[in-house]
Amino acid sequence: MGRARTTGETKGAFGGARVSRQRRAIASAAARFGSAFTVERLHAAVTDAGEPAGLATVYRAVTALVDAGSLVGIGTRDGSALYAWCGRDDHHHHFVCTRCGAVRGIECPLGESALGAVRGEGYTVTGHDVTLYGLCPDCRHARDGATP
Amino acid sequence: MGRARTTGETKGAFGGARVSRQRRAIASAAARFGSAFTVERLHAAVTDAGEPAGLATVYRAVTALVDAGSLVGIGTRDGSALYAWCGRDDHHHHFVCTRCGAVRGIECPLGESALGAVRGEGYTVTGHDVTLYGLCPDCRHARDGATP
DNA sequence: GCCCTTCCTGATAATGGTTCTCACATGGCG
DNA sequence: CGCCATGTGAGAACCATTATCAGGAAGGGC
Numbered sequence: 001m002g003r004a005r006t007t008g009e010t011k012g013a014f015g016g017a018r019v020s021r022q023r024r025a026i027a028s029a030a031a032r033f034g035s036a037f038t039v040e041r042l043h044a045a046v047t048d049a050g051e052p053a054g055l056a057t058v059y060r061a062v063t064a065l066v067d068a069g070s071l072v073g074i075g076t077r078d079g080s081a082l083y084a085w086c087g088r089d090d091h092h093h094h095f096v097c098t099r100c101g102a103v104r105g106i107e108c109p110l111g112e113s114a115l116g117a118v119r120g121e122g123y124t125v126t127g128h129d130v131t132l133y134g135l136c137p138d139c140r141h142a143r144d145g146a147t148p
Numbered sequence: 149m150g151r152a153r154t155t156g157e158t159k160g161a162f163g164g165a166r167v168s169r170q171r172r173a174i175a176s177a178a179a180r181f182g183s184a185f186t187v188e189r190l191h192a193a194v195t196d197a198g199e200p201a202g203l204a205t206v207y208r209a210v211t212a213l214v215d216a217g218s219l220v221g222i223g224t225r226d227g228s229a230l231y232a233w234c235g236r237d238d239h240h241h242h243f244v245c246t247r248c249g250a251v252r253g254i255e256c257p258l259g260e261s262a263l264g265a266v267r268g269e270g271y272t273v274t275g276h277d278v279t280l281y282g283l284c285p286d287c288r289h290a291r292d293g294a295t296p
Numbered sequence: 297g298c299c300c301t302t303c304c305t306g307a308t309a310a311t312g313g314t315t316c317t318c319a320c321a322t323g324g325c326g
Numbered sequence: 327c328g329c330c331a332t333g334t335g336a337g338a339a340c341c342a343t344t345a346t347c348a349g350g351a352a353g354g355g356c
Contacts, residue, residue, distance in 0.1 A: 018303055018352055039342085054306040059343065061304095075277075079314080080342060095266055098274065109262030115280070118243055118254060122285030126246065129223075131277045132263070137270030166323055166332055187313085202335040207314065209333095227343080228313060 014061075015068035025051035026061040027070065035101035036074045036082040074103060075131065093130040099139035106132060162209075163216035173199035174209040175218070183249035184222045184230040222251060223279065241278040247287035254280065 013027045029045040030037070037045075043058045053061075062083060065071035069089070074082045074096050084094065084103040095104045108130065115125050135143065161175045177193040178185070185193075191206045201209075210231060213219035217237070222230045222244050232242065232251040243252045256278065263273050283291065 020304060020351070022305070056307080056344080057305055095271060095273070104266070104271070106266060109258055110278075111257075114257030118252070118280065118282075122288065123243060123252070123282055124288050125243070125280050125282040127281040129277060129279045129281075130258075132266065132273050133275040133277075134266075134271055134273040140270065140272050168323070168333055170334070204315080204336080205334055227311095 013068060013070040014064050015070075017064050017068065022046075022051065022053040022057055023061050023064070025049060026053060026058055027065060030062075030065065030071060030083070031085045031087075033085060036077075036084045036096060036103050037101070038077070038080045038082060040080065042083070093132070095132040095134065097136040097139055098133050099135055099143070102136045102139075104136070161216060161218040162212050165212050165216065170194075170199060170201040170205055171209050171212070173197060174201060174206055175213060178210075178213065178219060178231070179233045179235070181233060184225075184232045184244060184251050185249070186225070186228045186230060188228065190231070241280070243280040243282065243284075245284040245287055246281050247283055247291070250284045250287075252284070254278075 013031075014023060025046050026042065029049055030042055033042075033045070039055075039058055039062055042062070043053070043055050046053050046058065062071060066073065066083070070086060071083050072086045072094065074084050074094060076082060082101070084096075086094075086105070088105055091108055092105045093108055095106050096102075110128060110130065119125060161179075162171060173194050174190065177197055178190055181190075181193070187203075187206055187210055190210070191201070191203050194201050194206065210219060214221065214231070218234060219231050220234045220242065222232050222242060224230060230244075230249070232244075234253070236253055239256055240253045241256055243254050244250070258276060258278065267273060
């Protein structure tokens with residue numbers, strides 16, 4: 001696996017797709033988020049960074065990044081889709097903090113034992129989603145200290 | 149646990165909410181689906197059953213059924229949300245056939261070992277989603293016999 | 297370095313699922 | 327039986343997302 005994808009390297013984030021100045025700025029802004037974000041927020045972040053891009057362009061860049069595996073969709077919130085930057089190439093899933101939106105990669109907990117049950121009944125499993133929700137350490141302490 | 153919720157019993161499907169003629173028809177139609185469905189399809193099914201209900205009413209009934217735990221959201225398809233009737237009260241997840249939309253309940257594969265990793269780092273896990281995707285036995289055979 | 301093709305960009309309109317509004321009907325409890 | 331909270335219906339409103347289309351830039355080949 002030679003394709004290293006680090007936070008700073010936004011070049012290869014689009015896979016084989018063409019990379020423009022706007023897309024570089026969009027990928028860079030997405031990578032700088034430490035938590036989940038909406039397309040609207042990403043658009044604002046890109047604009048604030050001094051590289052204005054149209055909303056449609058941001059949507060297209062997000063689609064390209066998801067296709068390339070650099071971005072993952074983390075459910076939806078208030079009717080808009082949430083995304084999170086993903087610097088990993090291996091198979092894994094995510095923990096999402098329901099308070100601040102922080103995202104953390106987790107190992108896939110599904111083994112042959114979990115899939116074997118349905119497979120034994122003639123089912124073919126081609127994919128799966130696993131997402132954990134809860135509080136990150138920071139938000140946990142913040143909530144414990146304040147009145148809910 | 150006295151609250152038995154079977155396929156035929158659509159009375160208690162709404163929990164404590166009020167039950168009208170339309171809601172009974174909606175719950176009944178939803179329970180008759182053997183697979184995932186969109187709100188639009190449910191609306192059509194209710195109308196076909198001879199109990200016309202407004203689209204907004206179906207949306208409200210679906211929301212109430214989800215709140216009561218009788219209905220579960222199974223991701224989204226082509227921009228519209230998918231739901232499936234759920235006659236179980238215990239903790240479980242779902243397998244969704246990507247070809248016909250059939251839904252099958254599965255046991256929760258997440259044990260303490262899977263959650264312990266993040267818990268040990270100060271995270272609090274309050275909930276999780278697990279959904280398997282693939283082909284049901286029927287669709288598997290149908291595809292094996294025909295040219296994709 | 298230059299050209300040429302392909303793909304990206306941007307502003308706006310269009311799309312379509314979902315929710316809101318409001319007057320009216322109805323369920324269910326006392 | 328009567329009251330009042332709650333559900334209903336039709337349509338408009340809402341809003342995230344996608345399509346459109348002319349113009350511009352990326353990038354491979356020469």
